[in-house]
Amino acid sequence: MGFNKSVGMQLAVYSTVIGALYAVFGILEILVGWGDLVGTGNSPIAPLEIAGVNIVPPDVFGGVMLIIIGTVYLTGIKQQSKGEREGISFLFVGSLLAAIFFGVYLAIMLANGVGYVFQFEDWLEWIWLDDLRPGLWLFLTALPGAYLAFTKKTWRE
């Protein structure tokens, strides 16, 4: 099936949700990490934890990058909702950037795992949940869009 307005509308809704998720968690990372950036240690909000696991780490610059990824998704929704195939580009590149950050954060987690296995001083208390950042788990929500953008070649004809 080729790309049409109905498919485009569904993609627009999807891109809005994913884009908003990336942007919101990006803002949260900035707010949590603001204190570290200015050197006071006082951030507008405390680190967010669920069941003792820190799901939003303090990372101002990492947060900015998540916002940029979210913005790429959100920029495409207008064209997608009109059924213009150019709109798929934003889903495609948004997914690509999300995948790159997923790969980088996964590589960092694995490297830290190496540090833990060797029981180096800085890694003695490390647990894999320490590295479970939004850039990692948000990619799971971006996967369906990435799959469609990369495989639906008929949309590009």
Place this chain on the structure above:
Amino acid sequence: MVYTVALIGNPNVGKSVIFNHFVPGARQHVGNWPGKTVEKKEGKCVHRGTELRIVDLPGTYSLTARAVDELVSRNYLVEEHPDVVVHIVDASNIERNLYFTFLLLELEANVVVALNMSDVAAEKGYTIDAKELSKQLGVPVIPTVATANKGLDKLKDEIVHAAKRGNLSAVSSLDYGKATENVIDSVVRVIKKDETLAKYPSRWFAIKLLEKDDDVLEKVKGTQHQRDLRFVVDNAKSVLGDDPEIVLADKRYSLVSKILETSLVKGAKKWTVTDMLDKVFIHKYLGIPVFITLFWAMFRFAYDASAPFMEIIGLVFETLAEAAAGIPNEVLASFVGDGIFGGLGFILTFIPPIFFLFLGISLLEDSGYLARAAFIMDRLMFKLGLHGRSFIPMLLGFGCNVPAMMATRSIEGEKDRLITLLVNPFISCGARLPVYILIAGAFFGAMATAAVWSMYFLGIVVAILLALLLRKTLLKGEPAPFIMELPLYKTPTIRASVTHMWERGVHFLKKAGTYLLAGAVILWFLSTFPWGAEVEMSYTGQIGHLFAPLFAPLGFDWRIVASLVFALLAKEIAVEALGIIYAVEGETAIAGALVSSYNPVVGFTLMAFTLLYIPCVATIGTMKKESGSWKWTIFQIVLTLVVAYVVGLVITGIGAMLGYT
């Protein structure tokens, strides 16, 4: 008999790939951006018993030499007369590429056309009739896909055949029309009478003269018939009714169109992955943020993912240093423990982040993104009066400033090139990375990646601002228009990217075995002698104390000053020097020792100063070679030192306002 075969074509059409296939053991750097090859490279091969000398020439869009690399290609063809000239054509951009074929035919070269990237052309919906094209051009045309090793044996067969057969280029197919041909003939007649100019292909020389080619005009100066030639050339415009350069180009393009009418069928164009990616990567507003995002990811990977591997190497050298303490001879124990393992060993712990960073750069290069980065920065740079092409050497500077400065040869316009050369050392090369990682890791904790990244950003900002200042003052003028072909995106292969990472990284390893080892020996000696004295009273201490008052406003003490003095040889030596100074003082935990000696502002100032101050010896040598001027080389040394000092003062001032004194 050995036949000489020149490979030529537009930039990024696969010349180096073909060269590597032809020449056994050749490892010419292959990257997905235009302008990689700036010097001709040679190799030999034997095909079906015939020996061939293969010459890979820098990519060029024309034979009207405007940039240094274009001049290299043209001079080679004009002066060396290779037996065969293989024109490698990008089949997916055949219209523009064939224009260049005509330029080669004008040169009366023995041309064989390799219709490369035929797969990409097919993807674009192009069907090219190679036989018909060959008939129209009057030279052999062989379809190839160099990256997949398709058609290359047939190409070699044709090259050997053409070499043995000799030239049959159909120069007659280039009929510029009666009026233009009359003008060309009148110039040719004068050239043939002139003893000095007779050695050049007369028709080609006449055409270039009519096009007012700078290099050809220069060659005419002082010759017997200079005045006659001037007269014909000056009157050509009135005879032809327009500028001869425009008339000739129009005619070539109309010939290309005529030939393609019968040899090219264009089908429906698909919307390709390249189209999709470019929609965002070169987007007016998203382009620069996405560029920042990708570079952030690269530094995050290089810094954070390498940390445990640095620890492993560090532990190895720490253990070796401890073992060295058991050597009975006190001086030898100090030399091995503090000098070799404490100094050289310490710098070697930075191998993982350097290699990881180079892997990231290789991935961006191989994917084709690097060219887009230059494209998006061109908008900003052109507004500032700079040349967009300058950004590619800047990006290459992230690896090493030496090849980056050599890459400026593809920049048209002497002033544009000089500006790019002057500001290139501000771009942070891999050698500075150990300094950043040491300081950022010691002082900035969770913000360490941001601190490292900020140095790369600072380097770009300073380079752009300085370039702007030079453009407005010493090197006034308008930037030449920036025309760069954006290559197709390719999925980077692990093999190619790891090879490119190794090509860049091995430079660091070689340095470790030469400069850094020598530096470690000298530094150890200067830091240990007079034997028995405190380090502060050693020769290193004395050198540090000598210059320390100059740097006191930046918060630098004798240790930092001494390490910066030695780092003039190679920037990594700053870390090596600190390693030796602290090792001789009995400190093994250097990061901890730094934190107890300095505050974060001094740390950040040291990072910025290391980035901006006088480039290493190799870069200075390259500046002299590329600029051909001691004046500009000395100017660069003074400029970098002044800029580093001023930026250091600004950081110190801001730090003081924040309460760090």
